[in-house]
Amino acid sequence: MNARRTDLTQARTPRGFADRGAAELAATRAMADRIRETYELWGFEEVETPFFEYTDALGKFLPDQDRPNAGVFSLQDDDEQWMSLRYDLTAPLARHVAENFQKLAKPYRSYRFGPVFRNEKPGPGRFRQFLQFDADIVGAPSVSADAEMCMMMADALEAVGVKRGDYVIKVNNRKILDGVMEAIGLGGEENAGRRLTVLRAIDKLDRLGPDGVRALLGDGRKDESGDFTKGAGLDEAGAARVLSILEAKRSTNAETAEALAAEFAATPVGAKGATELKAIADLLAAAGYDGRVSVDPSVVRGLEYYTGPVYEAELTFQIAGDDGKPIQFGSVGGGGRYDGLVGRFMAENTPATGFSIGVSRLQAALRALKGETAEASTGPVVVLAFDRDRIGDSMALAARLRAAGIKAEAYLGGSGMKAQMKYADRRKSPCVVIQGSDERDKGEVTLKDLVEGAKAAAAIADRAEWTESRPAQVTVPEARLVEEVQAILARHR
């Protein structure tokens, strides 16, 4: 009967994708509910966009227009138009706003939650499908909107259980860096690539340190594996000037903003950036968010499209990993102002700012913080099946429990009683209902409390006593089924 079959299909998830079980889904749902409550409290409304967008709507931010599958998952519709799975929630929002511009009250405050897809190499804790939770304000040009975004991000983190002090929202302004780059001769369209290289170099500060960043700003850097990363090609003075931004951090937001204003107001754009940061610092102070939101010149974000304030949510607690070394969780979300994004779809330019929370990443961090306390949720009461032809009786008993609001199921498998008990055990069933012919003849049911029973069993060593004692088990009139089961459930609440 076991002839070797060679036609079996291999059961496997695609690389970088994962199935998620009940415990993890429950944790995700709980977290999403907290975030949702926070956003609604701030007056944001939910909107959902499809997983697919036309590739051109996702935009010029694709790494290579000629290869639509690089970075994103793309396919051609039957009319030959390219469509792509969304890689974030911001580009689809920009499209939605442009498409419904007349209908939306501006400033438009909205949030959305869902999976996004990236076609790149997966790593540990890094998947090709993951969840984001975004909030954006479209149509508010002032930095008060950016300040509000930072505050709401802080509220959201606290709502999901990150304690004050265990996180920090860092905020900076792109314009300061733009000013510096302009001053050292990196202005203009022709230097866009080098400006991006500078941004990416600064983004690596926490990992590579000042010397590593300096190398990336100059000629380039060779890492331990021998791979060479080309640098931005700045001269020594230029690199020093860029790095000096990072030293402007002071102990309070007001002082940092002032230091930046004093140092980097040489160009009009730099001055504007400093003024904006000062305004944000004032708003944060007035709202009581000092300390939770911190003005930090090292935040740049790797994205090209940000035009003003940028911010990043960082978890600051450390816990030891399996190898004893501390794990740094780092960034769990970020965002910024993208005044040009909606403008790709319509002549009217529309300012916008928003941020994204990496739900999967945040969830992983919280799980590590709290330990694997995914407390086993209680399963259903299981009504055992005695005679195959009396399954209707089991189902009727289960139905009575359900009518009383108790999770219950009749055992539908084909195994014997011992296996059925094991099944109930594995389902984390609090209690089983047994009705064989003995009970049925007398109009009774036997209930076994599995939680109590497990405790009693621990003390019993030999088989005879085990079978004899039948711990935590009662036989009651069938009419009292619901009350007695409720009593058992109440014991373990």
Place this chain on the structure above:
RNA sequence: GCCGCCAUAGCUCAGUUGGUUAGAGCGCUAGAUUGUGGAUCUAGAGGUCCCUGGUUCGAGCCCAGGUGGUGGUACCA
């Protein structure tokens, strides 16, 4: 993308210089126990030794290419 390491049962792994029918522990299924979770004992099921090709009388083991995983690095909208 680049560099390194790894791939044998559901899981963790052993497997001699290249030599007969590839093993262990755990897990799973069942029996001992006419109707009871645990413990104990016993039995059973479960394998394309990642794939393809090569060397050889003979390959789980050696060689080449591929695939997948993993650790760095790059990218991360």
